[in-house]
Amino acid sequence: MRIRRLLPPVLIVGVLLASSATASGAPEFHNYVALGDGYASGPFIPVQLDNPTGCGRSNANYPSLLAKKLGVASFTDVSCLYADTTYMTRPQSVPFDGTNNPQFDALKPATDLVTLSIGGIDYGLMSSLFTDCPKLRAQDPTGNPCEKKHQNGGVDTALAAIAQIEPRVETVLGGIHERSSGAHVVVVGYPRIFPANRTCPEILPFADGDYVWMRLVMQQLNEALKDAAANGDASFVDIAGQSQGHSVCAPGDAAWVNGKDDRPQDAKAFYPTKNGMAATAEMIAKYLQN
Numbered sequence: 001m002r003i004r005r006l007l008p009p010v011l012i013v014g015v016l017l018a019s020s021a022t023a024s025g026a027p028e029f030h031n032y033v034a035l036g037d038g039y040a041s042g043p044f045i046p047v048q049l050d051n052p053t054g055c056g057r058s059n060a061n062y063p064s065l066l067a068k069k070l071g072v073a074s075f076t077d078v079s080c081l082y083a084d085t086t087y088m089t090r091p092q093s094v095p096f097d098g099t100n101n102p103q104f105d106a107l108k109p110a111t112d113l114v115t116l117s118i119g120g121i122d123y124g125l126m127s128s129l130f131t132d133c134p135k136l137r138a139q140d141p142t143g144n145p146c147e148k149k150h151q152n153g154g155v156d157t158a159l160a161a162i163a164q165i166e167p168r169v170e171t172v173l174g175g176i177h178e179r180s181s182g183a184h185v186v187v188v189g190y191p192r193i194f195p196a197n198r199t200c201p202e203i204l205p206f207a208d209g210d211y212v213w214m215r216l217v218m219q220q221l222n223e224a225l226k227d228a229a230a231n232g233d234a235s236f237v238d239i240a241g242q243s244q245g246h247s248v249c250a251p252g253d254a255a256w257v258n259g260k261d262d263r264p265q266d267a268k269a270f271y272p273t274k275n276g277m278a279a280t281a282e283m284i285a286k287y288l289q290n
Helices: 062-070 122-139 145-149 157-179 208-231 274-289
Strands: 031-036 074-077 092-094 098-100 113-117 184-188 235-237
Touching: 031 062, 062 074, 062 113, 062 274, 113 157, 122 145, 122 157, 122 208, 145 208, 157 184, 157 208, 184 208, 184 274, 208 235, 235 274
Parallel strands: 031 074, 031 113, 113 184, 184 235
Antiparallel strands: 092 098
């Protein structure tokens, strides 16, 4: 398998202003739709909404905070825990006997801003890694048992999945432009989960060598999303690149992603915290306003 070469940081193209803000402070964007998975919806972050309950959608997730920062007139958030790219065009069954309608149903001709956090759940990528890898640490705490498990005939199956995720995201972007041709679309990258030079097995219980591998996996996933955005007439906001010092291993509130234990008043395990959502909203707002 060809492993994606690591690209240098790309220049993110600035937003072309459809109209200048007026002296009264009218917002540049008026009709905002948020699409995505649990990294957008914010499971366990108060206050959890019930439309439907099983999506883990918070009124303090980054889409909600961004909508307030931008002062949009219309805001629709259809992000949902465990959503993958296929749920853009088909309904998603969620816990508590709920259904999240196809996320594309929220897109309208008048939609002028779309954020998209998607791809990590496709092919069970992140859900399987964050379920399987902690269980394997005890086999070889200083080795890389999870990486070894994901080798098949010399092929890294996680990286192979990422190679298939990129065209899926490009297809999603095409579908957005078909339905909302005037929208500025922002692909939002996944946050920094693994620190650069340390481990914290009590919080992030991966084998030491698997930290190195998982950094590569997450980097490749974000590179795939960046490439998809470039090929799909969208912008990309690099959350991980702006999150140094805020991995799961960061102390206290400095961690923007939760560790292995669910925290019902802050974040689901391995998902963004309240502070992480606030930081993400700030990054996107600054990008859009510059």
